[in-house]
Amino acid sequence: MSDPEIEFRREGPAAERVEARVNLAAIERNCARLRTELTHGAALCAVVKANGYGHGAVQSARAALAGGASWLAVSGARELRELREAGLREVRVLVMGPLTPVELGETLAVGGEVVVWNEAYLQAVAAAGGGRVHVKFDSGMGRLGTRDPEQAGEVADLAATLGGIELAGAMTHFATADELDDKGFFAEQLASFTSWARRVSERHPGVIVHAGNSAAMLREVNAQFDMVRCGIAVYGMDPFGRDPALRGLEPALELGSYVAEVKPCVAGESAGYGRRFVAEHDTFLGVIPVGYGDGWRRSLSNNADVLIGGERHPLVGTVSMDSITVDLGPDPGAAGRLRGARAILIGIQGSQRITAEEVARRLDTINYEVTCALTPRVPRVYHRDGSPGHGAQTAAQAPAGGR
Numbered sequence: 001m002s003d004p005e006i007e008f009r010r011e012g013p014a015a016e017r018v019e020a021r022v023n024l025a026a027i028e029r030n031c032a033r034l035r036t037e038l039t040h041g042a043a044l045c046a047v048v049k050a051n052g053y054g055h056g057a058v059q060s061a062r063a064a065l066a067g068g069a070s071w072l073a074v075s076g077a078r079e080l081r082e083l084r085e086a087g088l089r090e091v092r093v094l095v096m097g098p099l100t101p102v103e104l105g106e107t108l109a110v111g112g113e114v115v116v117w118n119e120a121y122l123q124a125v126a127a128a129g130g131g132r133v134h135v136k137f138d139s140g141m142g143r144l145g146t147r148d149p150e151q152a153g154e155v156a157d158l159a160a161t162l163g164g165i166e167l168a169g170a171m172t173h174f175a176t177a178d179e180l181d182d183k184g185f186f187a188e189q190l191a192s193f194t195s196w197a198r199r200v201s202e203r204h205p206g207v208i209v210h211a212g213n214s215a216a217m218l219r220e221v222n223a224q225f226d227m228v229r230c231g232i233a234v235y236g237m238d239p240f241g242r243d244p245a246l247r248g249l250e251p252a253l254e255l256g257s258y259v260a261e262v263k264p265c266v267a268g269e270s271a272g273y274g275r276r277f278v279a280e281h282d283t284f285l286g287v288i289p290v291g292y293g294d295g296w297r298r299s300l301s302n303n304a305d306v307l308i309g310g311e312r313h314p315l316v317g318t319v320s321m322d323s324i325t326v327d328l329g330p331d332p333g334a335a336g337r338l339r340g341a342r343a344i345l346i347g348i349q350g351s352q353r354i355t356a357e358e359v360a361r362r363l364d365t366i367n368y369e370v371t372c373a374l375t376p377r378v379p380r381v382y383h384r385d386g387s388p389g390h391g392a393q394t395a396a397q398a399p400a401g402g403r
């Protein structure tokens with residue numbers, strides 16, 4: 001679903017009350033960068049579930065493919081349909097989540113490759129029309145997949161012989177790849193998957209072995225196998241929650257709004273629901289039209305900075321559904337000049353930078369959740385390093401996938 005083009009302007013105030021500007025060139029470069037880590041020639045599968053981690057699934061997918069990804073992954077049938085309907089018909093897409101019988105039929109009908117983990121589900125895939133399957137061994141995540149390597153092997157054997165089914169892949173998912181201090185659990189999972197996958201590959205040559213997400217592939221070359229499934233790093237965020245620049249990743253998303261009003265707030269006056277901010281001294285407040293209805297979470301009340309005029313200004317008071325207030329300081333001239341100025345919630349302004357990782361730390365969560373939380377009300381405006389991109393989309397693309 002796309003709306004009429006929203007003009008992309010590199011400088012100056014935003015065209016809308018709040019926008020997520022997505023740099024597709026950054027996604028492309030992140031993929032190219034990730035590929036340089038693939039020392040054994042593994043394929044890069046770009047994970048574009050949950051509306052491309054909030055960036056827009058179709059646009060992100062196209063940029064990732066241009067940057068060298070050769071597969072895509074989503075969570076469910078609806079997400080696959082969106083890609084296919086947008087014209088991404090030939091690319092191999094792994095649908096990683098469990099599927100209802102209806103979803104299975106839809107997925108297989110448009111060539112989606114599904115994850116199977118037991119005989120009954122495999123038979124359901126065959127009954128729904130058959131297609132390519134990837135057998136999942138639960139090496140420690142404790143979600144989909146059997147923990148029994150024998151049983152997982154038997155599912156693979158059956159997949160290889162069942163009419164209409166093609167055994168395409170053997171996979172697992174790591175629970176602690178992003179936790180460097182995981183007491184050896186990642187290494188244990190890797191060892192157990194490696195020996196299982198070796199047996200499957202011996203019995204079924206040509207099967208694509210895959211396990212690593214962004215953290216795993218950056219952390220351990222032996223987790224790369226034949227393919228890696230990367231999401232967070234594709235969007236230029238750091239899987240370990242650190243500064244993405246340290247790994248040469250470029251955040252693709254900027255969240256911006258503007259100062260809609262500047263008003264005095266004398267000592268003792270308050271701002272926002274619940275009077276959670278009461279001015280200790282005379283100051284000026286900026287009112288910015290972004291709120292939890294846009295995904296700027298209420299827990300950021302009195303707990304975030306906003307870049308305005310090249311400087312950090314503290315968010316003061318409670319985050320409302322549609323607006324926040326920031327403290328612009330006591331100088332009437334300086335505050336007045338900021339009326340109408342661009343306000344950056346995630347991104348760079350002057351020498352200042354606010355990353356999704358910083359916002360995540362304040363919320364005691366992970367960067368994934370920060371961008372996934374941006375609601376359909378926030379238009380995604382695409383560009384390539386500041387040049388107008390491929391229009392905007394304002395609608396939700398899909399329900400969020402699991403992580």
Ligand SMILES: Cc1ncc(COP(=O)(O)O)c(C=O)c1O
Nearest residue numbers: 047173213214229230231232403
């Ligand atoms: C099964 C599976 N593989 C790969 C990924 C991509 O992980 P990341 O975004 O950490 O690279 C996910 C995301 O949650 C996933 O669920």
